[in-house]
Amino acid sequence: xxxxxxxxxxxxxxxxxxxxxxxxxxxxxxxxxxxxxxxxxxxxxxxxxxxxxxxxxxxxxxxxxxxxxxxxxxxxxxxxxxxxxxxxxxxxxxxxxxxxxxxxxxxxxxxxxxxxxxxxxxxxxxxxxxxxxxxxxxxxxxxxxxxxxxxxxxxxxxxxxxxxxxxxxxxxxxxxxxxxxxxxxxxxxxxxxxxxxxxxxxxxxxxxxxxxxxxxxxxxxxxxxxxxxxxxxxxxxxxxxxxxxxxxxxxxxxxxxxxxxxxxxxxxxxxxxxxxxxxxxxxxxxxxxxxxxxxxxxxxxxxxxxxxxxxxxxxxxxxxxxxxxxxxxxxxxxxxxxxxxxxxxxxxxxxxxxxxxxxxxxxxxxxxxxxxxxxxxxxxxxxxxxxxxxxxxxxxxxxxxxxxxxxxxxxxxxxxxxxxxxxxxxxxxxxxxxxxxxxxxxxxxxxxxxxxxxxxxxxxxxxxxxxxxxxxxxxxxxxxxxxxxxxxxxxxxxxxxxx
Numbered sequence: 314x315x316x317x318x319x320x321x322x323x324x325x326x327x328x329x330x331x332x333x334x335x336x337x338x339x340x341x342x343x344x345x346x347x348x349x350x351x352x353x354x355x356x357x358x359x360x361x362x363x364x365x366x367x368x369x370x371x372x373x374x375x376x377x378x379x380x381x382x383x384x385x386x387x388x389x390x391x392x393x394x395x396x397x398x399x400x401x402x403x404x405x406x407x408x409x410x411x412x413x414x415x416x417x418x419x420x421x422x423x424x425x426x427x428x429x430x431x432x433x434x435x436x437x438x439x440x441x442x443x444x445x446x447x448x449x450x451x452x453x454x455x456x457x458x459x460x461x462x463x464x465x466x467x468x469x470x471x472x473x474x475x476x477x478x479x480x481x482x483x484x485x486x487x488x489x490x491x492x493x494x495x496x497x498x499x500x501x502x503x504x505x506x507x508x509x510x511x512x513x514x515x516x517x518x519x520x521x522x523x524x525x526x527x528x529x530x531x532x533x534x535x536x537x538x539x540x541x542x543x544x545x546x547x548x549x550x551x552x553x554x555x556x557x558x559x560x561x562x563x564x565x566x567x568x569x570x571x572x573x574x575x576x577x578x579x580x581x582x583x584x585x586x587x588x589x590x591x592x593x594x595x596x597x598x599x600x601x602x603x604x605x606x607x608x609x610x611x612x613x614x615x616x617x618x619x620x621x622x623x624x625x626x627x628x629x630x631x632x633x634x635x636x637x638x639x640x641x642x643x644x645x646x647x648x649x650x651x652x653x654x655x656x657x658x659x660x661x662x663x664x665x666x667x668x669x670x671x672x673x674x675x676x677x678x679x680x681x682x683x684x685x686x687x688x689x690x691x692x693x694x695x696x697x698x699x700x701x702x703x704x705x706x707x708x709x710x711x712x713x714x715x716x717x718x719x720x721x722x723x724x725x726x727x728x729x730x731x732x733x734x735x736x737x738x739x740x741x742x743x744x745x746x747x748x749x750x751x752x753x754x755x756x757x758x759x760x761x762x763x764x765x766x767x768x769x770x771x772x773x774x775x776x777x778x779x780x781x782x783x784x785x786x787x788x789x790x791x792x793x794x795x796x797x798x799x800x801x802x803x804x805x806x807x808x809x810x811x812x
Contacts, residue, residue: 337381338377338679340355342385352378381683384429385683387428393409403593404617407613421556422688424556427614431618438623456784462760464787466756486753488503493513509729559611717729
């Protein structure tokens with residue numbers, strides 16, 4: 314292992330290899346910042362360019378992209394309430410309110426630092442777990458996947474101040490998630506005869522609409538600029554340093570977010586969106602004072618960003634260990650490995666150990682380098698928040714709609730983004746939680762598919778969920794999540810009675 318580590322480090326010290334790493338970092342940041350694109354799109358576009366490269370150079374380029382796109386997506390999430398990538402959606406809920414308070418520097422500094430630390434934790438766990446990855450991933454079967462989806466919905470629903478509105482938003486999200494083909498039976502549902510809906514509601518156009526377009530509609534109605542503080546307070550860019558310090562004032566939030574992101578990343582097919590939302594909801598539920606969440610609590614930025622970057626380390630475990638991609642990015646990265654003659658699996662861990670260490674070190678360097686780039690450029694990025702809405706709205710709408718179209722070249726995606734923009738604005742005006750709607754859309758299909766598979770496994774005996782150890786453990790966590798608010802209310806009543 315030590316020899317492989319030295320070989321990988323010397324390889325990355327080469328000027329050409331470093332150039333590929335920085336190219337990947339810059340491309341990842343750019344695609345992360347532009348709403349609707351993200352790391353998966355960047356990998357797909359650059360994959361043909363790797364044909365003539367050495368395998369390790371291609372790995373380094375892709376490591377740079379994967380390590381930076383998540384941090385790039387946090388910039389637009391914080392400044393414009395338009396998540397650059399789907400997992401950055403959770404960052405909007407506290408990052409954007411901080412921007413409107415004139416604390417964009419604080420939020421970006423915290424996001425960049427938390428992302429870097431999360432990435433480091435994810436890489437450390439990857440190195441530690443990779444030798445025993447197969448047995449760990451196999452702990453999650455359909456029953457555990459179903460329970461994990463239920464945990465995500467329960468956590469987000471009970472975290473809302475108005476539980477009824479949270480339940481309504483979750484129900485709407487599940488309905489939207491069930492549109493299209495039934496994965497198990499093959500029947501069409503809720504498509505209204507529209508061919509575009511056969512494959513269901515696509516997540517990226519929906520997110521672009523719910524956040525970017527909805528926010529621009531709101532800004533169009535209100536007028537002015539995003540930031541509601543005086544422009545003279547732009548000098549508060551020193552808040553980037555304050556954001557750096559804020560992360561270290563909340564080590565528990567960073568660590569919990571990092572470990573949640575890593576563990577969720579290990580589970581194939583779940584991805585960073587679930588990781589960031591689960592981290593956010595866990596932080597809300599476990600906080601003694603959750604009154605400021607959604608209004609500009611810095612912990613609401615730290616938790617999802619730490620989880621978002623940590624999930625890459627976790628996602629690499631099933632991808633490298635036996636070729637099961639943990640996310641869309643990892644599915645494309647799997648293609649890069651196969652293209653260069655590197656077949657994922659146990660033999661890869663033995664025969665090409667130094668190549669994998671090149672990837673791990675590149676991922677680590679990319680998270681640090683991208684955070685530094687973002688921190689240096691923040692004082693220029695913050696100026697976006699003072700641009701008048703008459704200039705900003707058409708610009709953001711153009712970028713958002715082009716991003717929706719660029720994903721698959723489909724006009725239907727543009728229309729879908731516009732429709733969800735209206736839905737998002739209505740939810741803003743009526744004070745319904747968009748976060749619950751989004752996570753229900755993400756988890757709806759997964760819940761249904763794994764529930765049906767579980768019932769087939771157990772021959773319609775629902776008690777089988779409690780005979781599966783992993784499923785039972787997650788169920789116990791769900792019970793604890795439901796009990797926490799009740800226990801909190803009882804504790805407050807006892808405290809008030811004794812006062």
